[in-house]
Amino acid sequence: MAEREQISKPHSTRSDEAEAQAATGSEAAAERAEKLKADLDGLLDEIDEVLEDNAEEFVRSYVQKGGE
Amino acid sequence: MALPKVLGIETEYGITSGSPDVDPISTSTQLVTAYAVGLAHHIKWDFHDESPGRDQRGSARPGSLAPMVETHLANAVLTNGARFYVDHAHPEYSSPEVASPLEAVLYDAAGEEVLRRAMAAATERFPDSPPIVVYKNNSDSKGNSYGTHENYLLSREIDFDGVVAGIVPHLVTRQLYCGAGKVGWETPNVPEPVGFQISQRAEFFEELLGLETTVKRPIINTRDEPHADSSRYRRLHVIIGDANRSQVATFLKLGTTAILLAMVEDGVTHQGLSLADPVAAHRAISVDPDLQGTVELANGRSISALEIQIGLFEAATKYVQAEGAAFLGDESQASLVLGYWEAALEGLESNPESLSDTVDWIAKRRLLEAYADRNGLGPLDPRLRAMDLQYHDLRPERSLSDRLGLVELVGRDEILTAVTEPPISTRAWFRGKCLARFPENVVTANWDSLVFDLGVDPLRRIPMMDPLRGTKALTGGLLEEVRSASELVDRLGA
Numbered sequence: 001m002a003e004r005e006q007i008s009k010p011h012s013t014r015s016d017e018a019e020a021q022a023a024t025g026s027e028a029a030a031e032r033a034e035k036l037k038a039d040l041d042g043l044l045d046e047i048d049e050v051l052e053d054n055a056e057e058f059v060r061s062y063v064q065k066g067g068e
Numbered sequence: 069m070a071l072p073k074v075l076g077i078e079t080e081y082g083i084t085s086g087s088p089d090v091d092p093i094s095t096s097t098q099l100v101t102a103y104a105v106g107l108a109h110h111i112k113w114d115f116h117d118e119s120p121g122r123d124q125r126g127s128a129r130p131g132s133l134a135p136m137v138e139t140h141l142a143n144a145v146l147t148n149g150a151r152f153y154v155d156h157a158h159p160e161y162s163s164p165e166v167a168s169p170l171e172a173v174l175y176d177a178a179g180e181e182v183l184r185r186a187m188a189a190a191t192e193r194f195p196d197s198p199p200i201v202v203y204k205n206n207s208d209s210k211g212n213s214y215g216t217h218e219n220y221l222l223s224r225e226i227d228f229d230g231v232v233a234g235i236v237p238h239l240v241t242r243q244l245y246c247g248a249g250k251v252g253w254e255t256p257n258v259p260e261p262v263g264f265q266i267s268q269r270a271e272f273f274e275e276l277l278g279l280e281t282t283v284k285r286p287i288i289n290t291r292d293e294p295h296a297d298s299s300r301y302r303r304l305h306v307i308i309g310d311a312n313r314s315q316v317a318t319f320l321k322l323g324t325t326a327i328l329l330a331m332v333e334d335g336v337t338h339q340g341l342s343l344a345d346p347v348a349a350h351r352a353i354s355v356d357p358d359l360q361g362t363v364e365l366a367n368g369r370s371i372s373a374l375e376i377q378i379g380l381f382e383a384a385t386k387y388v389q390a391e392g393a394a395f396l397g398d399e400s401q402a403s404l405v406l407g408y409w410e411a412a413l414e415g416l417e418s419n420p421e422s423l424s425d426t427v428d429w430i431a432k433r434r435l436l437e438a439y440a441d442r443n444g445l446g447p448l449d450p451r452l453r454a455m456d457l458q459y460h461d462l463r464p465e466r467s468l469s470d471r472l473g474l475v476e477l478v479g480r481d482e483i484l485t486a487v488t489e490p491p492i493s494t495r496a497w498f499r500g501k502c503l504a505r506f507p508e509n510v511v512t513a514n515w516d517s518l519v520f521d522l523g524v525d526p527l528r529r530i531p532m533m534d535p536l537r538g539t540k541a542l543t544g545g546l547l548e549e550v551r552s553a554s555e556l557v558d559r560l561g562a
Contacts, residue, residue, distance in 0.1 A: 036424055039473050044438055047455075050466060055454035059209070062457055063088040065157035067080040067214030068281035068307065 086198025168397025
């Protein structure tokens with residue numbers, strides 16, 4: 001299973017296996033939160049290069065017909 | 069005993085080509101055609117037995133519009149068992165049927181790759197046209213919405229009213245971790261002006277039940293078209309969901325809903341979670357990304373969407389502990405669904421930002437808010453709306469979601485394989501393998517049959533009325549043994 005998010009209030013129905021994973025999960029979650037924060041700062045630094053040139057025109061011209 | 073939950077996802081993609089004046093049916097057709105002609109085979113879709121106007125509630129509904137089936141548009145069946153075609157004014161990828169939520173994630177991701185390849189193929193084939201770009205989202209922010217639909221196999225024996233009672237509280241509240249998020253609002257249906265919504269789709273839903281998908285959209289679509297033996301099966305066609313870029317969100321969307329439907333089949337009810345006004349609650353939850361509000365239950369109690377989800381999660385956990393989860397493919401899938409489900413609920417309760425690598429609306433909102441803070445933008449600034457769209461752009465050089473480090477449940481190599489190889493777990497395996505093996509002989513295909521041209525009249529139809537037959541386990545040996553399509557059809561006794 002992938003890393004688990006920090007879990008503060010166990011539900012009574014949780015299985016023993018999930019309990020064990022939760023115990024090791026909070027450290028991993030804190031580490032991941034740090035990494036996500038650093039990643040976000042890096043992305044903000046480069047985002048203007050990725051964004052469409054004229055945001056207003058791009059948004060205005062994004063017109064779809066209904067579907068389904 | 070709940071039936072195996074055969075699943076599938078149909079995605080209509082947003083499409084642009086330089087100018088809003090270009091006819092989207094033409095660009096969608098160019099896109100699908102460019103991909104299809106590059107395939108070794110090009111098999112047409114067969115509309116035999118399609119009946120989108122039939123109603124789960126049984127009686128004919130005067131005045132209810134059956135959706136149009138447009139037979140003249142581009143249509144291709146892929147060797148992975150999927151259908152790739154033009155639906156209304158959008159390219160649509162309908163994944164092959166699978167037997168577990170993780171396979172559904174894999175074939176949804178394979179669909180994204182098909183669309184990327186189709187964009188490249190269109191650029192190559194139509195070099196003088198502006199490039200076609202596709203977006204995996206559900207609205208244009210101007211009041212037009214297009215769908216991402218899920219399908220679930222159900223037993224014909226169950227009472228449809230029980231399905232409605234059992235699943236509506238979930239369909240209304242699962243947006244807490246399945247919502248794709250969007251800037252602002254676009255219809256008069258929103259309860260209040262809002263800078264950011266959890267769901268792209270909520271404000272487009274106006275009814276509890278109905279056959280429609282394009283107007284007066286219902287929380288429960290009652291189309292009764294099982295694409296299988298209708299004496300044994302139903303197919304629940306769920307139209308309420310958002311398209312997700314997060315694989316975890318797609319996994320949870322399918323997995324949680326499948327468990328709750330299995331509970332309905334087994335007669336397990338969750339008491340006291342019926343909503344007084346599901347349509348109003350659905351919209352109210354969407355405009356409350358700070359998770360401060362409550363909705364009213366049928367018993368008069370006020371409750372938060374998160375509390376409803378906790379109630380459903382606890383009921384689902386008890387059910388799986390008592391009954392097992394063979395209906396999800398294997399037990400490990402249920403553990404994974406319950407694990408991610410619980411993590412999502414805990415995160416929403418204590419620290420929503422901790423879900424910014426698994427929940428689309430939280431990932432998107434966090435990015436947009438950080439950008440707005442840095443640049444001093446108001447919540448409805450066009451640059452934020454542009455970022456909202458680009459979250460869903462499938463081009464690697466423009467996609468914002470691809471840059472956010474979303475958790476991946478399936479590997480890149482697996483996805484590339486799934487672009488051409490069918491799932492082994494359903495009849496999609498037989499469909500895909502026959503297309504790959506006998507492209508000259510398969511003249512048309514659809515969900516529940518293949519039609520072979522064996523060089524002599526008449527054409528031979530192979531019915532596939534059971535989605536759980538035609539698996540690799542059941543037909544792999546036969547397909548290896550036969551030397552021709554004629555021998556295959558003979559051996560099948562068709």
